[in-house]
Amino acid sequence: MDLTYTDEEEGFRARLREWLGGVLPTLPPKPSPDDWPGRRAYDVGWQRRLYDAGYGDVHWDASPTKRLIFLEETEKVGAPYVGANFVGLLHAGPTIAAEGSPGQRDRWLAPILRGDEVWCQGFSEPDAGSDLAALRTKARREGDEYVISGSKIWTSHAEVADWCELLVRTDPSAPKHRGISWLAMPMDAPGITVRPLRTLAGSTEFAEMFLDDVRVPVGNRVGEENDGWRVTMVTLSFERGTAFVGEVVACRRVLGELAAHAKKTGRWDDAVLRRELALLSAEFSALWRLTQWNVSEAQATGGVPGVGGSVFKLRYSHARQRLYEAAAKVLGAAGALDTDQEWTLDRLSSLSYTIAAGTSQIQRNIVAERILGLPKSSTGSSTRSSKGGR
Numbered sequence: 001m002d003l004t005y006t007d008e009e010e011g012f013r014a015r016l017r018e019w020l021g022g023v024l025p026t027l028p029p030k031p032s033p034d035d036w037p038g039r040r041a042y043d044v045g046w047q048r049r050l051y052d053a054g055y056g057d058v059h060w061d062a063s064p065t066k067r068l069i070f071l072e073e074t075e076k077v078g079a080p081y082v083g084a085n086f087v088g089l090l091h092a093g094p095t096i097a098a099e100g101s102p103g104q105r106d107r108w109l110a111p112i113l114r115g116d117e118v119w120c121q122g123f124s125e126p127d128a129g130s131d132l133a134a135l136r137t138k139a140r141r142e143g144d145e146y147v148i149s150g151s152k153i154w155t156s157h158a159e160v161a162d163w164c165e166l167l168v169r170t171d172p173s174a175p176k177h178r179g180i181s182w183l184a185m186p187m188d189a190p191g192i193t194v195r196p197l198r199t200l201a202g203s204t205e206f207a208e209m210f211l212d213d214v215r216v217p218v219g220n221r222v223g224e225e226n227d228g229w230r231v232t233m234v235t236l237s238f239e240r241g242t243a244f245v246g247e248v249v250a251c252r253r254v255l256g257e258l259a260a261h262a263k264k265t266g267r268w269d270d271a272v273l274r275r276e277l278a279l280l281s282a283e284f285s286a287l288w289r290l291t292q293w294n295v296s297e298a299q300a301t302g303g304v305p306g307v308g309g310s311v312f313k314l315r316y317s318h319a320r321q322r323l324y325e326a327a328a329k330v331l332g333a334a335g336a337l338d339t340d341q342e343w344t345l346d347r348l349s350s351l352s353y354t355i356a357a358g359t360s361q362i363q364r365n366i367v368a369e370r371i372l373g374l375p376k377s378s379t380g381s382s383t384r385s386s387k388g389g390r
Helices: 007-026 035-054 064-076 083-099 102-114 230-240 247-264 271-300 308-336 342-352 362-371
Strands: 119-123 136-140 144-150 162-168 180-187 192-197 206-217
Touching: 035 083, 035 102, 064 144, 064 247, 083 102, 083 119, 083 136, 083 162, 083 180, 083 230, 083 362, 102 230, 136 162, 162 230, 180 206, 180 230, 247 271, 247 308, 271 308, 308 342
Parallel strands: 119 162
Antiparallel strands: 136 144, 144 206, 162 180, 192 206
């Protein structure tokens, strides 16, 4: 593992810092959380600025180390998050870059990078629980098309998406981890019904999606037919290995803000609270080192994160929840109930992180079986799909 930065990488960091310092003051105000057309326009506008400045492809065309630097620097200064572009930039795009055909890469990658097209994720299903491979949405092949019927839930950003990364069962007779295919489905295809779901935090970034004989060209399949589980593992390796990297930096920044707020309000005098914040600081410092380790491994193995991402995701999910529990203590009883307070909303959203991108129980199975080499559990090694971004 090499955690040092080359002169070229440090030069990249310096240029990025200078550009961020000039562009951030020119951004328009953020739209209301309930204004989804406005949120999409804001997020794709930021992505277009990145693209025009030469940073649009950093999520999958740059080296893992440069991606790390990019996420570290943008989070430090509070630059806009990928938002509605989450699935395209951090899941579908990297998967297509790694597994797609040349024609597929030409068709989909540039529009994602420019912010022209937004993607959603159609993995989870209502009756599958934490077992992603138990999906039942069927795709029947008719000539050069798949005819798809079924339903999805927790479909991230379906309300504003142009495309969906969709898992379907193309061979119902095959074992459940086989017979699955990964498709790119246009969201304007006839037969798609989207119903928004309101979360505990009051947002509607997820939706139910119902598919009634939706036709998708066979040419939209990424990877071979019935090889979708392997392709999905590539998608989830990006989600667990690199998609949360910027959030570690954000959590470290929040820790500093919490300490400053505690000192201002007098809560810093609470020795128990100070100890809790210190332990969290150590935890996130260790997570940052683990992030660097994972990035170093990805760089050495061709850019796709390994199973070490499950170790990171498991620890990070619980650390994030503890961080915002500490925030509630810093805010006090009245402040912790104020839904106009950003930390309060983050505390509510943090509850989903032990489910998103694979439940903690599933991550423990992966660590036990694939890293420690322990025997498989009686239920097998199943995987939970994403529930979206921040």
